Amino acid sequence: MSIAKTYNPAESEEKWYQYWEKNGFFRSVPDEREPYTIVIPPPNVTGMLHMGHMLNNTIQDILIRRKRMEGYNACWVPGTDHASIATEAKVVRLLRDQGIKKSDLTRDEFLKHAFEWKDKYGGIILDQLRKLGASCDWERTRFTMDDDYYKAVIMVFCDLYEKGYIYRELRMVNWDPAGLTALSDEEVIYKDQQGRLFFVKYKVEGTKNEWVTIATTRPETILGDTAISVNPKDMRFMHLIGKKAIVPLINRAIPIIADDYVDIEFGTGCLKVTPAHDVNDYEIGKRHNLETIDVLNPNGTMSEAAQLYVGEDRFVVRKKIVKDLEAAGHIVKIEDYKNSIGHSERTDAIIEPRLSLQWWVNMKEISKPALTAVMDDTVNLIPAKFKNTYRHWMENVKDWCISRQLWWGQQIPAYYLRSETALPEHERQFFVDVTPEGALAKARAKTGLDLSAEDLLQDADVLDTWFSSWLWPFQVFKSLTEPGNAEAAYYYPTNDLVTGPDILFFWVARMVIAGYEYEGKEPFKNVYLTGLIRDALGRKMSKSLGNSPDPLDLIGLYGADGVRVGVLMSSPAGGDLTFDTPIDLTLKALESKLCEQGSKFRHKMWNAYLLVQRWQVDEEGTITPLQKIAINWMKRYVSATAAELADHFEKFRISEALRTIYRAIWDEFCGWFLEMMKPAQEESISAAAYAEVINLFELLLQLVHPFTPFITEELWQSLRERQPGESIMITQIPEPIVVGDDFEALTAFELLKDTVTAVRAFRAEKGIRNIEQIDLFVNTQTPEIFTANLPVLERFLGLSSMQFVDKAPAGTGSLRVLTTEFYIPLGDNIDIEAEKAKLLKDIAYNEGFVASIDKKLSNEKFVSSAPAAVVEIERKKKADGEATLKLLRETLAGLGEKI
């Protein structure tokens, strides 16, 4: 058959992906086989593929393809997350660009826009995953706002409410002034920031010139001060307690109080108390019945209550108020000060502590089984070091704020009485039910009023995205909405989860919690936590830094196979991957040595195929002795490789597995095996030998397929005539082809390879050109290995003859592999002095070596406490060393005679 001279990755990848999909190879339905299941960490529905996705989806695809080829019913469930705050922010921005303000829309109108956006752009990321080669069962594509999924989320909310895990409470929350919503603690990212500490003096009421000085990083909140607090043990300020201070600029009198919370050492020892804008101040306020003055609007501008700067942004005001305080003589000093500031994970806005009424999940009880499961390895974290982090979080787990002041998401199924809308929020009655009708019935029963649907208003808030994604491993199989269904029973619990450590708490821990609460079982057996991807400078890749290459650009340059190999080449579980793209990420400058290595690997396989397919096959011929040796060895080598791979996969050492198969193909198969099988110019290869080559090639392709699915399919399809509907991806990896005494055969061949290497080095050193044939003299205790494998040495070394001797012939240089010594005639090239020097050095080394073993062996404690096998090995080493020394000395003596 004819084949193109060069391989076109883009074309081939497109072709085979379509072929796989068309033939339904990704599809999984329950059958009699054992299932192997992965649920994808659902990317944001409006997201774009980034390097992190690239890494963990490549790993998932490798795992799923491998298991498929091991005979499991492999099911990879894809899907997307509605990502409430991220998506809503995106839609709001888009509408703003079109001149539409969110505030001008009704909830339904807004949701209509959001769904349009989702339908148009949502799922682009899933198409991008196809480019990677991801073998997801696309018919199972799920979305966390699918109807059934929405229903499941509501059911869970109501259920947890009934069980008493969910409650509503007025509390200090993390407020995102850009997203205009509350956030959970996990959604707040603390970053160290250089700020300033302002020392501001307040006049003590009723005094002529007595002042009290406080230190603050947030002078704009001075307008909301309702007390100044000192430590009750602080002698300096005893006399002030009970007096009042005057808030600068607005001249409000506030009490000076004493509270243990105040750190005597910090700042001036006096703390301004602003209960509305600081968690600790809020607690102090509660203890002392202080007034709470909220000087900020939800969007971070000053409120009416501030009296000054109303409507202006908090950071603008910070600058202004400092100026004004300075002008009024209230600033004592300003110091540079480093502190860490909470930022919104999604919008990056600086978080504002804000008092508000929210819904919470009490996590204490519900999370207990999830802690146990990880500690006793029912759920395995890989690498295990994350167990500590996990335990720490779980043991100190805080209640989870699940309500969000957004529209995009599952609306909280709590209903209020329209008649109570005039009451403060936290005083209203509410009724929780899966349906409005149910809520109405509850409201009627409770109030005794004849209410109609019109009389109830649903809570406007939606639920945290993670409150839906924690159901992912079972609701993708509709376990909650179709309880007891066969699919859920078959696929749950899933097997492996592959994700980044950054969402260990957000998502992984909560899935384990929900898994136990709703399925009574762990959601997955293994969690493979990938590293973060860093740029060449070691910085985390992120959108804001703009230091992440577009994976699709990389695929364009190196092909999906190349990028898959590149991204995995140095990516241990849990270890960060420093990706080598340069800082300038314009496509032209984009280059990656790692991906280049990947595409070279593909090229190598392609060329191996080109070589093999152009051989003339002779039906009559026989297998040559050299080929026979090669085949025997290679079969054993491939079997050993297959076993090693299985072990690596078992332990999730994916990068190691790749390196193993990479070496087997590049060095052993291409470098040694094919060189030995290759017929001479103008000659043909026997059909029998050819069949062995094809078999082994095919086997290696199967083993490497999970890593490089496209090139392996292309080659597998070309190696033999295939029927339509056949594919490498649905073949089964066979049992080892050779069992038994592999070890000896392999080590014998290693000796040959070492010999070849050593002789080559010798030639290079002595300047013996490759075209010059050499006579090789061998001094060995195992001549049979060399006799039996003479063809190998002939092929690689250009031997004119080989003979066994027991000492160095005249005029030869020597080299040694283990305990075998080789002599090669040097003719006029011989440099006796250099030879002697080399031998002396070698002797000195071996003397030291033997001496060190002697020391060990004469140590009574070693002989008595080391395992017998180890002692035996040492004895053998010593014997070998002594034999070597004997050889070297004889050779040296031989040289001496010639002088």
Added chain:
RNA sequence: GGGCUGUUAGCUCAGUUGGUUCAGAGCGUUGCAUUCACACUGCAAAGGUCACUGGUUCGAAUCCAGUACAGCCCACCA
């Protein structure tokens, strides 16, 4: 502040219960070769006191303690 990880060649990393001559791979560098599948190649070379200091042990890159540096997680003092 509390906790957890690291530190091995110029770079990125392996080193799988402490025991073969264990100090490795890839990239990069240098030299040589060849155009006979593959220059997206082959062959070879150079390079590391395994962060430092102590300890345990017959034996330590590997186990323990301390130090230095780096990173991550949690908490957070205005």
